[in-house]
Amino acid sequence: MDLSTVTATLASKSYDKVADICDNLMLQVATDGIGYHDDWPYAIHLLSHFYVNDINSARFLWKSIPSSIKENKPEVTAVWRIGQKLWLRDYAGVHEAIRGFDWSQELQGFVAAFSELYTKEMFQLLLSAYSTISIADAALFLGMNEDDATSYVQQQGWTVDSASRMLTVKKQPVVTEQKLDPSKLQRLTEYVFHLEH
Incomplete structure (x- = not known):
């Protein structure tokens, strides 16, 4: 499975494009009948849906993740914790979930970009409310x-x-x-x- 497009998109900091790339790649892999469960970048895929404010797609993705991945990859669960806080509109909890995990090198920049984007969205919310x-x-x-x-x-x-x-x-x-x-x-x-x- 070739994830070079995902890696390149993350490297270019085009975070708003990652969700579509991951979704399309996942469909392509499923169509080709290739297994992807163990090495699929679930944490990146989940976070990419949160980044573009598509919580429903993230929820469906979470339900499709095998329980063995959820149990053995704590970073996937940590990203999901962010989503849970978003779903509950626990604004402070989102920030706590972001700060509450030691993110891998691969995800640090993406999480930081999401955190910055989320802070700007919260500022706009305060501004309007x-x-x-x-x-x-x-x-x-x-x-x-x-x-x-x-x-x-x-x-x-x-x-x-x-x-x-x-x-x-x-x-x-x-x-x-x-x-x-x-x-x-x-x-x-x-x-x-x-x-x-």
């Missing part, structure tokens, strides 16, 4: 200690009230599309018509 939030709650969502979380959000323009230990969210300016006035469109049409004739 809150106008103020406690430092402790923000730290939980972002998977950081309180000082790091405070520093992170301050870099995004949020303000801190040290006395109340609250953060004030800086909302992003809403970009509105400029509507074209029908009368302006009519004048433009007449002008172009005049130029052509």
Whole structure:
């Protein structure tokens, strides 16, 4: 079984493409009747579905993994633990699951990229859901200690009230599309018509 495409995609840090590559390769291997259970990169495959926010596909993949792999490859189980926390919307638990395992060299960069992506998604969630939030709650969502979380959000323009230990969210300016006035469109049409004739 040739996993060079998966390896090359990981090396190029094109993590958003790994799930499709693994899915297609798994289908190809199954079609060819080749066994893949023992040396299939299940941890990478599972994490790739979490990376593209496809938890349902990850759940189906998890169900198809032989129990011997689940029992003998702790990294596969560790990745699944991340998925369980995602499924339960245990935001702090996702960060704990990421930090709670000593990832292999092969997976370290991918896990770090997923962690960074997840932190950005949580920041966007906070941005859209809150106008103020406690430092402790923000730290939980972002998977950081309180000082790091405070520093992170301050870099995004949020303000801190040290006395109340609250953060004030800086909302992003809403970009509105400029509507074209029908009368302006009519004048433009007449002008172009005049130029052509």
